[in-house]
Amino acid sequence: MHDVARASDIALTPAAAGPLRRAARNAFPFVVVGAIWEAVAHAGLFPPRFFPPLETVAATLARLTMSGVLPHHALDTIVRLIAGFALAALFGVTIGIVMGRSRRAEDILLPLVSIGAPIPGLAYAPLFLLWFGPGNVPAVALVAFVSAFPIIYNSWTGVKAVKDIWLRSAQAMGANDRRLFRHVIVPGALPYIVTGLRLGLAQAWRILVGIEMLAAVPWGLGWLIFGAQEFLNTDVMLAGIVVIALIGLALEKFVFQRLEELTVVRWGMLT
Amino acid sequence: MPHIEARDISLIYDTPGGAVPGLRGVSFAMEASEFLCIVGPSGCGKSTLLNIIAGFITPNVGEIRIAGQPVRGSGMDRGVVFQDFAQLFPWRTALGNVAFGLEMKGVPKAEREATALEQLRLVKLEHFAKSYPHHLSGGMQQRVAIARALAYNPAVLLMDEPFAALDALTRDDMQRLLADVWRTTRKTVIYVTHNVAEAVYLADRVVVMTPHPGTVKTEVTIKLPRPRDPLSVEFLDYQKELLRLLGQDAKGH
Numbered sequence: 001m002h003d004v005a006r007a008s009d010i011a012l013t014p015a016a017a018g019p020l021r022r023a024a025r026n027a028f029p030f031v032v033v034g035a036i037w038e039a040v041a042h043a044g045l046f047p048p049r050f051f052p053p054l055e056t057v058a059a060t061l062a063r064l065t066m067s068g069v070l071p072h073h074a075l076d077t078i079v080r081l082i083a084g085f086a087l088a089a090l091f092g093v094t095i096g097i098v099m100g101r102s103r104r105a106e107d108i109l110l111p112l113v114s115i116g117a118p119i120p121g122l123a124y125a126p127l128f129l130l131w132f133g134p135g136n137v138p139a140v141a142l143v144a145f146v147s148a149f150p151i152i153y154n155s156w157t158g159v160k161a162v163k164d165i166w167l168r169s170a171q172a173m174g175a176n177d178r179r180l181f182r183h184v185i186v187p188g189a190l191p192y193i194v195t196g197l198r199l200g201l202a203q204a205w206r207i208l209v210g211i212e213m214l215a216a217v218p219w220g221l222g223w224l225i226f227g228a229q230e231f232l233n234t235d236v237m238l239a240g241i242v243v244i245a246l247i248g249l250a251l252e253k254f255v256f257q258r259l260e261e262l263t264v265v266r267w268g269m270l271t
Numbered sequence: 272m273p274h275i276e277a278r279d280i281s282l283i284y285d286t287p288g289g290a291v292p293g294l295r296g297v298s299f300a301m302e303a304s305e306f307l308c309i310v311g312p313s314g315c316g317k318s319t320l321l322n323i324i325a326g327f328i329t330p331n332v333g334e335i336r337i338a339g340q341p342v343r344g345s346g347m348d349r350g351v352v353f354q355d356f357a358q359l360f361p362w363r364t365a366l367g368n369v370a371f372g373l374e375m376k377g378v379p380k381a382e383r384e385a386t387a388l389e390q391l392r393l394v395k396l397e398h399f400a401k402s403y404p405h406h407l408s409g410g411m412q413q414r415v416a417i418a419r420a421l422a423y424n425p426a427v428l429l430m431d432e433p434f435a436a437l438d439a440l441t442r443d444d445m446q447r448l449l450a451d452v453w454r455t456t457r458k459t460v461i462y463v464t465h466n467v468a469e470a471v472y473l474a475d476r477v478v479v480m481t482p483h484p485g486t487v488k489t490e491v492t493i494k495l496p497r498p499r500d501p502l503s504v505e506f507l508d509y510q511k512e513l514l515r516l517l518g519q520d521a522k523g524h
Contacts, residue, residue, distance in 0.1 A: 165358045168327060172351040173372035173423065183371070187362040267361040268405025 052235045060235040061242060074243050076219040077208065080136060084143025085204045089197055091144070092151025096196070097189070099152070100159025101181075113152050121146030121207040125214055134216040142211050147204035154196025158189030191264045198256050205248060272339055273300035274459050275427065280323060280333035281484075282316070292484035293319055294330070299478055299487060303426070304457040308474035310464055312517060316485030317463045321431050324461060325351050337427060347372065350420030350458075354432040356412045359404040365391060365415045366400040372423030383422075390418035393452055410441040414448065421456060428458045432465070446472050450498060467513040471506055472499050479516045489516060 034054060040046075041053035048056070064070035099106045099113075124142060132138035162185050170184045212222025221240050228236035264270040280297040283290045294316045301307050311317045322328045324335050326345040335342040337349070345351075350372075352358075359368050366387050373383035391397045394414035404412055413433050420428055434442045446469060453460055453473075464470055470477045470493075477491045491513060495505055 163357055165353055165355050166360060168345075169351070169353070169358050169360075169419075170371070170375075171327075172325060172345045172349065173419075174345075174347045174375040175371075176375075179375060183374075184360070187360070190362070263362070267403055269361050 049232055050234055052238065056235050057238045057242070061239040064236070064239060070224075070239065070243060073219050073221050073224045073240070074247065076217070077212065077221040078247065080139050080143065080212075080220065081204055081208055084140045084208065085147060085201055087140070087144035088146075088148040088151055088200055088204065092148040092196065092200060093155045093193060095148070096152040096155025096193075097159050097185070099156040100189070101185070106156070109152075110156075113149060113156075117149040117153060121203065122210045125211055128211075129215060136215075136217060139208065139211045139215045139217060139220075143204045143208050146207045147200040150199035150203055151193075151196040154192045154199065155189065158192025158196070159185060161192060162188035187263075187267075191269045194256070194260060194264060198252075201251060201256075202248075205244070209244065274303040274305070274338060275324070275461070276300045276336040277320075277324070278333050278336065280320065280330045280335070282319060282323065282328070282330045282332075294323075295484040295486050297333070297480075297485065297487055299490065301459065301461075301476070303459050306453055306460045306462065306473055306475045308462045308464060308470035308477045309480060310467060310470045310477055310513060310517065311480030311485065312482055313465060315480040315482035317465075317480055318431050320480075320485065321429055321461065321463050325349055325429050347376070347423055348425050349427045349429055350423070350425040352413070352416045352420050352428070352430045352433045354435050356404075356409050356436065358416055359412055359419070361404050364401050364403055365396060365407065368404070368415055369419045369422045371419060376423055387418070387422055390422045391415070393421070393455065394418045394448065408441075410437050410445055413437065413445065417449070417452065421452070421458070426459060428460045430460065430462045432463055434469070435464070435466070442469075447498070449473065454497070467510050467517070468501060470513065471495075471509045472501060477513060479513065491516070 038053055041048070041051050045051070052060075061070070095109065099109050121142065124145065125138075128138040128142045128145075132141055166184050166188055167180065170180050175183060208220075209222035209225070212220040213226035217223055221244055225237045225240040228234070228240070260270060277297055277299050280294055281292070282294040284293045297320060299307075309317045309320065319328065323330050324342065326342050326349070360371070363371065366384060369387035369390050370383045373386060378386070388397060388400055391400055394417055396411060396414055396418065399407060399411065399415075404415070407415065416433065417428075417430075434445045437445060450473060462470075462473060474493050477493060479488045479491065480486065481488045491509070493509055495503075495509070500506060
């Protein structure tokens, strides 16, 4: 009860909240969930092998990190993620912008994108595995394919949302088509493109962990988690999940928030 | 030869309900460095007329001639200021916005930034050169838009109710500032407004339009010395005359 009262005090006077208090407030929900987990783990409701306490997970995390096993898995996953996502970003933004600019491209591609987008990515996995065989190629190809959809969709919307008055102003000031594209359409569509990239990356993460379980790759966090199930290594599975969460958090904080601060937030285009 | 000439401009809007006449037989001529106001009630096609002069719309009949040349699309001989504050590019600073036209012309960076800063000084915003538009008030944004339209030195300035969305006090300041800017730069200005006091304050000559379809009703030359006193009897007489022509005076009701 005491903690709850303090939390509301902080909310009422945000200016008075120091960085330490803010950190404490951010950590609070995790502390609660952690405490419940510990209570369940130590209560003996499940065998410890299936429901390890956090200290066991932490020890496994440390052990696998020291031995280099976990970093190797994480690195392979990150390389696949970056390769797949980079392809998706490149093709997704290009296709989306072309659809936004050309009526004909829109007529042809929009129905395909609209039908393809809601299909769960993993449904394509067997197809990609048949076509490309096991290994990195189907994993990267599927990540690229599936995460391109939200990027296409948002880039297309972004181009559509570029204000007519910006185009007119730029044309009145002598901008030709090429400069209009570079100096008005791309920055004008950027808030949507950034959102598309963020959604695309989340999509890429989800599908990558799934495909790693199926594509028979020797290393990767998805494979680590999937493989650990065979040997009932619940602590390893949880360590893998923690690493996935940490990488996702790092990408959000150091890539997307940074990108937004430098562009759309600075320009007042995102509130 | 007049600087700008509108010759028998007619425009028909294509609407789902059929063809609607927007402008019919609009003609006028103006000399270089003249300040012309176009006044008329909403829907009389005055903004459309300005867009035709700017080259954004092609009329069905007639043509605009600027310095003897027929207008074909937009061109750098004209600068345009819109009513909407959102006309500025949010991703560019005030300076970057003002320098845009010069950049399109291929002027080197140092030179175009010096010129842009000069233009910002003209509208008294040189201290806000590094600010992004969303940090500026509406009045300041419109001043940046004016500086931007002047920066690449067009001979003609086209303004579509640039101060209509501002509060009354700011609008008065803006009108004074614009009169100063015009006196300094001697541009040929076409200024669209529905505010008769604004027209009497700014214009050498006022074109009065009537709606449905938009036609020129008459022209009124404002023979008042500058700077003008909005509280003088003569000023108010001109205002009354314009209101009477627009059918909005007290007797009209």
